[in-house]
Every structure is written in C-alpha cells, then in structure tokens.
Amino acid sequence: MARLEIGPGDPRWLKEFDGPDEVAAAARTQRRIAVGYGLVFVVGVLAVPALSLTLPWWSQSRLLGGMSPSFVTVAGGLYVFFLVLGISAARLARSVEGRMLGTSDDDEPAL
Amino acid sequence: MSGLDAVGLSILGLVVTFVSLVAWRRTRSTTVDYFLAGRRTGVVTNAGAICGDYLSAASFLGVAAAVYASGLDGVWYATGFAAGFVPVLLFVAAPLRRLGTVSLADFLAVRFDSDRVRFAAVVAVELVILSYLVPQAVGSGLTWDLLVGEGIAGLSPYATGVVVSTLAVSGIVVIGGMRGTTWNQALQFGFLLAVVIWLAALLWAGGFSYPGAVEEVSADPLEVAVEDELEQVPDRLQGGEARFGEPGGRYGPVGQLALLITLVLGTAGLPHVMNRYFTAATGRAARTTTVWVLGLAGSFYALAVMLGTATRTLVAQHADEPWLAALTVDGVLRVPEHALLVLGRLLGGTPGLAVVAAAAFAAMVSTIGGLLIAAAASFGHDVVGRILRPYGGPREAVLAGRAAVVLVSALAAVIALVVEPTRLLSTFPSVIATMVTWAFALAGSALTPAVLIGIWWRRATAAGAEAGIWVGGALAVGSLVVGLVTEASPADGLGAVLLAPTLIAAPASALTIVVVSLFDQSTGVRPHVWTRLHGTADDRQAERLAWMTLRGDR
Numbered sequence: 330m331a332r333l334e335i336g337p338g339d340p341r342w343l344k345e346f347d348g349p350d351e352v353a354a355a356a357r358t359q360r361r362i363a364v365g366y367g368l369v370f371v372v373g374v375l376a377v378p379a380l381s382l383t384l385p386w387w388s389q390s391r392l393l394g395g396m397s398p399s400f401v402t403v404a405g406g407l408y409v410f411f412l413v414l415g416i417s418a419a420r421l422a423r424s425v426e427g428r429m430l431g432t433s434d435d436d437e438p439a440l
Numbered sequence: 441m442s443g444l445d446a447v448g449l450s451i452l453g454l455v456v457t458f459v460s461l462v463a464w465r466r467t468r469s470t471t472v473d474y475f476l477a478g479r480r481t482g483v484v485t486n487a488g489a490i491c492g493d494y495l496s497a498a499s500f501l502g503v504a505a506a507v508y509a510s511g512l513d514g515v516w517y518a519t520g521f522a523a524g525f526v527p528v529l530l531f532v533a534a535p536l537r538r539l540g541t542v543s544l545a546d547f548l549a550v551r552f553d554s555d556r557v558r559f560a561a562v563v564a565v566e567l568v569i570l571s572y573l574v575p576q577a578v579g580s581g582l583t584w585d586l587l588v589g590e591g592i593a594g595l596s597p598y599a600t601g602v603v604v605s606t607l608a609v610s611g612i613v614v615i616g617g618m619r620g621t622t623w624n625q626a627l628q629f630g631f632l633l634a635v636v637i638w639l640a641a642l643l644w645a646g647g648f649s650y651p652g653a654v655e656e657v658s659a660d661p662l663e664v665a666v667e668d669e670l671e672q673v674p675d676r677l678q679g680g681e682a683r684f685g686e687p688g689g690r691y692g693p694v695g696q697l698a699l700l701i702t703l704v705l706g707t708a709g710l711p712h713v714m715n716r717y718f719t720a721a722t723g724r725a726a727r728t729t730t731v732w733v734l735g736l737a738g739s740f741y742a743l744a745v746m747l748g749t750a751t752r753t754l755v756a757q758h759a760d761e762p763w764l765a766a767l768t769v770d771g772v773l774r775v776p777e778h779a780l781l782v783l784g785r786l787l788g789g790t791p792g793l794a795v796v797a798a799a800a801f802a803a804m805v806s807t808i809g810g811l812l813i814a815a816a817a818s819f820g821h822d823v824v825g826r827i828l829r830p831y832g833g834p835r836e837a838v839l840a841g842r843a844a845v846v847l848v849s850a851l852a853a854v855i856a857l858v859v860e861p862t863r864l865l866s867t868f869p870s871v872i873a874t875m876v877t878w879a880f881a882l883a884g885s886a887l888t889p890a891v892l893i894g895i896w897w898r899r900a901t902a903a904g905a906e907a908g909i910w911v912g913g914a915l916a917v918g919s920l921v922v923g924l925v926t927e928a929s930p931a932d933g934l935g936a937v938l939l940a941p942t943l944i945a946a947p948a949s950a951l952t953i954v955v956v957s958l959f960d961q962s963t964g965v966r967p968h969v970w971t972r973l974h975g976t977a978d979d980r981q982a983e984r985l986a987w988m989t990l991r992g993d994r
Contacts, residue, residue: 345984347975349967356974360896363530370526374519374704378696381677381687388512388686394651395658400685403515404745408522408738415529415734419727422534426724430976 347430355429359422366418373410377402451798455627475542475618475817475841481719485626487732490716492625492632493810494521494707494733495740496572497579498876500632500803503741504783505776506690507748510673511662511683513690514748518741520700524707525737527892529730532708534723535895535973542718543817544711544887548909549826551894551973553966554902558822560909564886565711565818567913570852571879572712573811576804577856580605583804587797602856609805610849613812614842618719621809628806633736635799636743639780642787643750650746657752658685664776665769676931684752692932698940699877699930705942706880709887712807712814721986722979744780751779754786808849815848816841874930877940878920885945886913893953895973899964904957912949916941 380387381399388399396404481489499521506514541547545565549558584601591600613621661681662673672681676695677688691699707713720726751773758764759771767773767782784796820841829836889912890905919941922928928935937943957964965973972978 345977345981347971347977349971352971352975356896356970359974363896366530367527370523370530374523374700378687378693382693391655394649395653395655395685396651397685399687400512400515400654403512403519405742407519408734408742411522411526412731412734412738415526415731418530419731422727423724426976426979431980 358425476719481622483725483729486720486729488626488629489622490733491736492629492806493713495803496807497800497804500800501777501780503744504748504780507745508751508779509776510690512687515745518745520703522738522741523704525730525733528708531892533717533726533730537717537720537726538723539972542821544714545818545822552902552905557902557905560906562818562822564909564913568879568883569811569815573852574855575875576808577602577852580804602853606849606853609808610845613809613845618813621813625806628802631802632799633740639747640743653749653753654685658683662689663772665772665774670770695932695936698936698943702881702940702942705884705888705946709883712810715814722982724979751783812845816845819844881940881942882916884942885916889946889949901957901960901962901964903960904953907956908949908953911952912945915945915948
C-alpha cells in the first residue's frame with residue numbers, strides 16, 4: 330500500500346486505506362461485471378464463425394460492394410465492438426470503485 | 441540495399457540510440473527505476489509502448505501477408521491479436537498493477553505467497569520469452585540478408601543480421617532500461633502506425649475503393665503460388681474452392697477456434713506485454729491504458745487488413761512490371777510476406793519501399809527490446825533478488841538483470857544461428873508468425889489460468905497455482921512437440937489442437953488449480969494481498985499526490 334512507501338513519519342500516512350469488507354464486496358461486484366462483459370465478448374466473437382457455419386447468406390451475400398456481412402464484421406466491426414465494450418466496461422468498473430471504495434474512513438486499515 | 445534504405449535504417453538507429461542515452465541519464469540503479477521506469481509512465485505513452493511491444497515483424501508484415509494469401513481467414517489473425525486485450529482489460533490490467541509487483545512471476549509469487557510458484561512462473565516466463573525472441577532474431581537475420589545482402593567481418597549476411605540486431609538491442613536495453621525501452625517502443629509504434637496510415641492515404645488519393653477491391657479479388661477462386669505454379673486454395677468449410685471474401689481459405693471450424701483461443705488467452709500471459717502494466721502509475725491508469733491499446737491496435741490491424749486486400753488487386757494489375765514479375769507467378773506473389781514491401785514500392789516507389797523496410801526493422805527492434813527487459817526483470821528481480829540472493833539489494837538485482845539481457849540475447853542469437861536459414865527462407869516469415877503463436881500457446885496455457893484465477897478466486901492456493909503452471913506448460917510443450925514431430929496440419933482437426941494447444945491446455949491448467957486448491961488444507965490468499973489487489977487506496981493516494989504536485993502544493 331501507499332503508506333508502506335510513504336512511511337509512518339509522513340503526514341500523509343494513513344490518509345487513504347480500504348477496509349477488508351468493502352474491498353471484498355467491491356471485488357465481488359467487479360467480478361460480476363467482468364464476467365458479464367466477458368460473456369458478451371465471447372458471444373460477440375464466436376457468433377461470427379457460428380453464423381458462417383449455419384447461415385449461408387452471412388458470408389455469401391453482399392452488404393457493401395463485394396463485402397459480405399461476415400467480412401464487414403471481421404475486418405472492421407469487431408474492432409469497434411472491442412473498443413465500445415472496453416470503454417463501457419472501464420467506465421462501469423471505475424464508477425463501481427468510486428461508489429464502493431474509499432468511503433469508510435473509520436474502518437481499520439487492512440494491514 | 442539502396443541508398444534510401446541505408447538512410448532510413450540509419451535514421452532509425454540514431455533515434456533509438458539518442459532516446460536510450462537520454463533514458464540512461466535519467467535512470468538510477470534501483471529496481472523500480474530500471475525495471476519499471478519509476479512507475480510513472482503516462483497512459484498514452486504506455487499504450488503506444490504496449491502496441492510497439494506487441495506488434496512484432498510477424499504482425500507488421502504477417503497480417504497483410506495472411507490477408508493477401510488467405511482472404512477472410514487471414515483477417516482472423518488480426519482480429520485475434522486485437523481481441524486478446526479485451527480479457528486483459530476486463531480481468532487483469534487494474535489488479536495486476538495494484539499489487540505493486542515488479543514482474544509477472546513476482547505477481548504470482550506475491551499473490552500466492554510462494555517462491556515455488558515464483559520458480560515455476562520464471563521457468564514458464566523464460567520459455568515464452570525465448571520462444572518469442574528466437575524468431576525475432578531469425579527475422580532480423582533474414583531481413584538483413586534480403587535487404588542488405590552483405591556480411592561484415594567474414595560473417596554471412598544472415599549471421600551479420602542476427603549478430604548486429606542482437607548486439608544493438610541488448611546494448612539499448614542495458615543502457616536505457618525500461619524507461620528507454622518504453623520511449624523507443626512508443627516512438628516505434630507511432631512510426632508503424634504512421635506508415636500504414638500513409639500507405640492508406642496514398643491508396644485513397646489514387647481512387648482506391650475497399651469494397652470494390654474485395655469484390656474484384658473475390659470474383660475468382662483464391663490462388664497461391666507454389667514454386668512456379670498457381671494452386672487453387674480448397675474451401676475448408678464448405679468444400680470446393682475458397683474465395684477471398686468468404687471463410688474457409690485457411691482454417692476449418694476447429695482450426696479457427698484453436699487459433700482464436702490461443703491468441704485471446706495468450707495475450708494475458710505474455711510477460712513482456714504484462715510487465716508494461718507494472719510501469720503504470722495506478723491500477724486505473726493501467727485499465728485506461730488498455731482502452732487506448734484497443735483503439736490504437738484496432739486501428740492498426742484494420743488498416744493492415746485493408747492494405748493486404750489492396751495488395752492483392754494492385755499486384756495483379758502491375759504484374760507485368762519487370763521488378764514485380766520476378767516476385768510473382770501469374771500476378772500472385774511467391775512470398776506473401778512481401779505484400780507490404782511490394783505495396784510500399786508500388787505506391788511510393790523506392791522511397792516507399794525504404795520506409796516500409798525501416799518500419800519492419802522498427803517492429804522487430806521494439807519487440808526484442810520488450811522481451812529483453814522482461815527477461816531482465818524475471819532473472820534480476822525474481823531469480824537473483826528473491827531466490828538466490830534475497831539480501832543482495834536492488835543494485836545487485838539490476839546488475840543481474842543487465843547480465844541477463846546479455847545472456848538471453850546471446851542464447852537467442854546462438855539458437856538463431858544454429859537454425860538453418862536456407863531451410864526457413866522459403867517460408868519466411870511464416871516461421872516467425874508460427875513460432876510466435878507457440879509463445880502465445882505456452883503463455884495462455886501455463887500463465888494465464890494462474891493469473892486469472894489468482895486475481896478472482898480467493899480460495900486458490902499456492903499448491904494449486906504451482907500444479908496448474910506445470911500442467912499447462914507441460915501439456916502445451918508436449919502438444920507442440922508431438923504436432924511438429926508428426927508434421928500435423930494446423931488447418932483443422934487434431935493437428936490444429938496440437939499446434940495451438942491452448943484449447944485443451946488452458947482448461948486443464950485451470951481445472952488443476954481448482955481441484956488442487958480445493959483439496960489443499962491452506963487458506964488461500966492472505967487478506968492484505970486481496971485488499972491490495974482489489975482496493976483503490978494506492979490509486980487515490982497517487983492521484984491526490986499528482987493533483988497536489990500539479991497545483992504546486994507542498
């Protein structure tokens with residue numbers, strides 16, 4: 330923790346700490362968020378080859394010039410999907426941390 | 441080598457040397473300073489450095505080549521590389537940084553409170569680094585042979601390339617440490633991105649239509665040059681002949697799944713990439729850095745895919761030009777990895793070729809630098825500083841790290857020199873991309889399960905992690921050896937699983953960790969370690985200090 334680096338002689342010592350209970354609760358929430366977004370990621374990525382195997386129009390029809398829906402998705406759409414998913418997950422994770430951690434100043438420090 | 445090639449490579453060398461010397465003046469002999477750049481790397485700089493670390497020559501030349509040769513199935517290579525950072529963002533980046541460790545092996549050792557886990561992780565880390573480093577050294581030798589064609593001091597051109605690149609990059613890393621490596625990697629990624637944007641701009645200025653190009657190259661069956669003849673590529677999904685814009689040109693269903701899993705899971709276990717997260721100022725910064733990486737790497741790969749498609753049409757249109765005729769068979773490149781180099785010359789003449797060649801060298805140099813600094817941290821901090829001489833102090837660890845840079849680069853160079861280059865030349869740099877995939881497989885099988893489970897399951901114990909690392913690593917290495925000995929096909933079926941074994945080795949490793957932990961009598965993670973992993977006290981403290989510094993408070 331930061332106080333290990335700052336040292337007890339420093340006036341900032343123990344200014345910031347997290348209680349074990351609030352960290353445990355935050356970790357559980359973060360795990361639910363990560364798993365939820367992870368499932369969306371897996372479904373989004375695996376849907377593309379799955380559609381190629383099951384629906385001929387997905388890879389044989391033409392959406393944009395000579396590009397099939399499959400080509401458009403793999404060559405560009407998935408990168409946008411990854412970025413949007415990443416931004417959304419990072420914002421939610423930060424928001425959860427802000428709401429669940431650093432609020433119980435009277436707790437005992439975790440050391 | 442033309443004069444322009446020499447100028448391009450000389451400018452690249454001078455910039456890298458200058459940056460390393462500046463970094464050396466600012467680096468002190470402390471563990472945090474030499475291995476972690478003082479933990480003060482900014483978000484955008486770190487994102488650029490991670491991309492520079494991640495994008496080797498296999499990515500720079502290999503993605504366009506894979507698209508050129510295999511159409512849509514080649515595009516999946518790029519998608520898999522980019523997708524690997526999504527699990528890193530969701531599950532790894534912030535907790536990895538928050539524990540405050542120095543290397544990936546150190547992270548696992550502190551989380552599981554075990555030097556036995558540290559030892560197992562160091563073995564896996566060093567194997568991954570060598571798997572990644574040898575093909576980069578081979579690539580340097582072959583690129584020197586291709587572009588320069590002359591040896592120095594009685595060495596063959598290939599050996600000269602291996603020796604020069606190894607000496608140069610190890611010198612840069614010994615001098616500049618993580619700070620110099622970071623700045624060089626960020627600059628070199630900026631150069632790579634600028635080159636692909638420049639090529640795309642030249643294409644669009646010439647009236648290029650991406651959808652039109654896909655339509656044009658998909659009109660006829662996909663063909664590849666085999667020696668002096670063209671062969672039609674079989675469709676591995678539907679049967680018949682493959683077409684550029686449709687799946688099936690490279691992989692069957694199992695092959696595609698095996699490749700995707702290997703690339704997606706492998707990224708979170710790559711020591712040279714994960715070590716970069718320890719240089720971030722806070723866990724939040726590490727997470728934000730990954731969002732930037734997704735944007736930057738995604739942009740790079742999307743453009744590289746377009747350039748591979750454009751090369752397919754342009755080479756066919758210009759195949760009668762004498763210099764190109766020598767490289768093609770009836771309008772199809774003999775060596776797909778020449779795609780981006782040929783496109784550079786088609787769009788920008790000889791200067792265009794020189795720029796793309798310099799970018800290929802930059803890609804190799806930045807990756808080698810990242811691998812060597814990861815080897816330094818693993819050996820200097822984990823082996824010497826924690827296992828062999830725990831009371832030796834940071835100066836000794838840094839000295840051991842610098843020695844490790846020299847030893848590991850020398851070992852990689854010797855292996856690269858022993859490998860017969862003429863045998864590899866026909867497939868260069870497909871061999872590089874293939875060996876890099878093995879490194880992903882090993883990382884994803886041995887390290888990623890322990891990292892993920894260690895972060896998110898309190899009950900996971902040291903005995904479980906140690907067993908999981910050995911089981912995952914042994915399965916991955918065993919599968920690869922069996923696949924290579926039996927000359928298995930990576931396209932589909934059992935061969936695909938053997939040559940991209942993460943599909944079976946990672947679940948086996950994870951299952952081992954869970955089962956051994958459940959039967960283990962110890963209690964799992966220590967409470968203060970869990971609090972550091974998932975708490976934000978350090979982040980808040982660091983952000984407040986940064987804010988106070990900006991305001992000029994005392």
